[in-house]
Structure formats: structure tokens, C-alpha cells
Amino acid sequence: MNALVIKALAFAAVLIVGTLIVVKQMNIDLSDPINALTMLGAIAIAVLSFGVSAKYIAQMKTDTAQGELAEENWDGIGEYKNELPAGWAYSFLGTLIWALWYFQWGYPVNAYSQIGEWNKETKAYNEKFEAVHKNADKATLQQMGESIFLVQCAPCHGTTGDGLSGKAQDFGSRMTKEQILYTIEHGSSQLGYPMGAMPPGMASGKDAEDIAAYIAGGMKGEQPASFATCAGCHGADGKGNNGMSPNLAAYDLTLVQHTLEHGKKGMIGKMPSFKTRMTPVQEKALAEYIQSLKN
Structure with a gap:
């Protein structure tokens, strides 16, 4: 694992620890399913955001473009006919599945709300x-x-x-x-x-x-x-x-x-x-x- 990825994950860990400290000081009850789900989501976002960003920044520094070049170009700038990266595709699909789960079972649209009350x-x-x-x-x-x-x-x-x-x-x-x-x-x-x-x-x-x-x-x-x-x-x-x-x-x-x-x-x-x-x-x-x- 290169140094950039390690630094990114370390920064994410610092954010998570800081968030936990704030949660403790505000006496937020993590036994509540909604609060717990929100906290897990925040941790997941921090880890994925910094980890993935660091991975692709490092990759851009070392990788070279390759593949079949498309015929179309704009002011001499072409585009390769590469497949969508598998990680991106699976992340998008996972987001859709999570959204359906969240609205129907994780936090149902007909559940308690302050507006409803x-x-x-x-x-x-x-x-x-x-x-x-x-x-x-x-x-x-x-x-x-x-x-x-x-x-x-x-x-x-x-x-x-x-x-x-x-x-x-x-x-x-x-x-x-x-x-x-x-x-x-x-x-x-x-x-x-x-x-x-x-x-x-x-x-x-x-x-x-x-x-x-x-x-x-x-x-x-x-x-x-x-x-x-x-x-x-x-x-x-x-x-x-x-x-x-x-x-x-x-x-x-x-x-x-x-x-x-x-x-x-x-x-x-x-x-x-x-x-x-x-x-x-x-x-x-x-x-x-x-x-x-x-x-």
C-alpha cells in the first residue's frame, strides 16, 4: 500500500475519531437504530471517499492511457473506448440497492416523523x-x-x-x-x-x-x-x-x-x-x- 493511500486512510480515521468524540459530548444515543445507521453511513463515506480518492490519484500518477481510440475528437482531444471501471459500476448498483432498502425497510417512508406528529x-x-x-x-x-x-x-x-x-x-x-x-x-x-x-x-x-x-x-x-x-x-x-x-x-x-x-x-x-x-x-x-x- 503506497504512502498516499495510507495518509488518506489515516485522515479518515482522524475524522471518525473526532466524530465519535462529538457524538459522546452531545450524548447522542447510538443504541437508537436511526442514529446508529447514520453513524455507520458517516464512517463508510469517510473511508470510501478518502480511500478511493487516494487510490485513483495515485493511479493517475503512474498509469498511461491505453485502448482503442474513438474516431470522434474535440479540438484534437480524443476519447478511448474503455469499459466503465468495475468498481464504479458496482458502487452505482450498490447505491441503488441501498436506497431502495433504506426507504422501504431501513427508514420506511411511513415511519414516525416530526411533520407527521x-x-x-x-x-x-x-x-x-x-x-x-x-x-x-x-x-x-x-x-x-x-x-x-x-x-x-x-x-x-x-x-x-x-x-x-x-x-x-x-x-x-x-x-x-x-x-x-x-x-x-x-x-x-x-x-x-x-x-x-x-x-x-x-x-x-x-x-x-x-x-x-x-x-x-x-x-x-x-x-x-x-x-x-x-x-x-x-x-x-x-x-x-x-x-x-x-x-x-x-x-x-x-x-x-x-x-x-x-x-x-x-x-x-x-x-x-x-x-x-x-x-x-x-x-x-x-x-x-x-x-x-x-x-
């Missing part, structure tokens, strides 16, 4: 939360909804729900005339309602202007004849045909739930989906609070 505890807490607040009154829901709104919604919509002076949706008013005209012109397919996407160009010109002014004005006064186009899906009262399409009159629970589940393209960017991030009671509370902002 956290998810389990969160699920149990959410179930308890739902049971406690199942029949919460309106005042409690509004207080709960305000807390949720200030954390999740206020960064874009403002602490008072004013949309940061028009930069995002203002919850004090259902929609602006400009927003309604944009939707009429371009259609909408974001919220996943049972009646499907609203196609673009449902109205134009004065008809579109009349519809937009009527909805933006809170659907008060005389209903324009052109609103009949909208009533086919949204209902004559504009309230969405019992959840079949978006409510044009108010931010009802169904509208809030669809928006939270699917996200929505907004004026300052895409609102992400909040699916699974809120419980049904929290969604109901948020809807209750948003409705209170209009008042």
Missing part, C-alpha cells in the same frame, strides 16, 4: 375547535373572523378591508364599476361554481354600462333590462341561485369558500388558494366578518 396534533386540535365552536353566535364569529382577517387578509386588503386605497379588493363595496366591466368583457372562470365559467362578452356598450352601474350601486333602484342576461345564472336578485354561481349582492359564505379554495386573480397579483388552511368554522367566521365590513 405535527399534522396529527393539528388535525386533532381542529376537530376539537370545530366541536367547541360548532354553534357559535354571530358576535363570536365576527370576533373570530376579525382575528383571521387581520392575519391572513389584511396584508393585501388593509386592516380595515379598504383594499389599501384601491390597490386590492375593497370589502366595503361589493365591486367597482370598472371591475364589473372588466369581468363582463373578459369573462371569469376562477372560482369553480357549479354553473361553470362565465364567457366573455356577455354584454357590451350601453348594456354593459347599465349592468355595471346597477351592480356597483348595490343593486338598488330600477333594474336595467340588460340585467336579464345576468339573471340567467345569478338569479333575478343577483344572489347566485342558491350557490350555483357567484353572489353579486354580498360576500356570502359560498363566495368566500370558493375564493379561499381556488384563489383569485386580483389587482395586485394572484391571491393564492387557502384550501385546507382554514376549518369550516373559520371560513364561516371570515365570511361573517367580511359581511360586517360592508355595514
Whole structure:
């Protein structure tokens, strides 16, 4: 064994001893299978890395190229048609076999994990939360909804729900005339309602202007004849045909739930989906609070 290999293995031994000292000082329990497996892997990596590196560095110093030269070359630099070294091939195959063993038996993918424990505890807490607040009154829901709104919604919509002076949706008013005209012109397919996407160009010109002014004005006064186009899906009262399409009159629970589940393209960017991030009671509370902002 040449001097380079001996030095490499000695250096690996020093690293292993140093690692063992650190493990002892940190009181790591090597009787635990995972800790023991990790330690064995570290030792194997140290020995193989330095041993193999030293072997091939020494070999490069003494070996000369030989074999059949390939016809292709790059700027005069050719390549020999040599077989892949057996050690490399077996190491690669061994790595694949070890990986399969590790994920299925050494450390199964369905074994204990801190993330799994956290998810389990969160699920149990959410179930308890739902049971406690199942029949919460309106005042409690509004207080709960305000807390949720200030954390999740206020960064874009403002602490008072004013949309940061028009930069995002203002919850004090259902929609602006400009927003309604944009939707009429371009259609909408974001919220996943049972009646499907609203196609673009449902109205134009004065008809579109009349519809937009009527909805933006809170659907008060005389209903324009052109609103009949909208009533086919949204209902004559504009309230969405019992959840079949978006409510044009108010931010009802169904509208809030669809928006939270699917996200929505907004004026300052895409609102992400909040699916699974809120419980049904929290969604109901948020809807209750948003409705209170209009008042």
C-alpha cells in the first residue's frame, strides 16, 4: 500500500475519531437504530471517499492511457473506448440497492416523523375547535373572523378591508364599476361554481354600462333590462341561485369558500388558494366578518 493511500486512510480515521468524540459530548444515543445507521453511513463515506480518492490519484500518477481510440475528437482531444471501471459500476448498483432498502425497510417512508406528529396534533386540535365552536353566535364569529382577517387578509386588503386605497379588493363595496366591466368583457372562470365559467362578452356598450352601474350601486333602484342576461345564472336578485354561481349582492359564505379554495386573480397579483388552511368554522367566521365590513 503506497504512502498516499495510507495518509488518506489515516485522515479518515482522524475524522471518525473526532466524530465519535462529538457524538459522546452531545450524548447522542447510538443504541437508537436511526442514529446508529447514520453513524455507520458517516464512517463508510469517510473511508470510501478518502480511500478511493487516494487510490485513483495515485493511479493517475503512474498509469498511461491505453485502448482503442474513438474516431470522434474535440479540438484534437480524443476519447478511448474503455469499459466503465468495475468498481464504479458496482458502487452505482450498490447505491441503488441501498436506497431502495433504506426507504422501504431501513427508514420506511411511513415511519414516525416530526411533520407527521405535527399534522396529527393539528388535525386533532381542529376537530376539537370545530366541536367547541360548532354553534357559535354571530358576535363570536365576527370576533373570530376579525382575528383571521387581520392575519391572513389584511396584508393585501388593509386592516380595515379598504383594499389599501384601491390597490386590492375593497370589502366595503361589493365591486367597482370598472371591475364589473372588466369581468363582463373578459369573462371569469376562477372560482369553480357549479354553473361553470362565465364567457366573455356577455354584454357590451350601453348594456354593459347599465349592468355595471346597477351592480356597483348595490343593486338598488330600477333594474336595467340588460340585467336579464345576468339573471340567467345569478338569479333575478343577483344572489347566485342558491350557490350555483357567484353572489353579486354580498360576500356570502359560498363566495368566500370558493375564493379561499381556488384563489383569485386580483389587482395586485394572484391571491393564492387557502384550501385546507382554514376549518369550516373559520371560513364561516371570515365570511361573517367580511359581511360586517360592508355595514
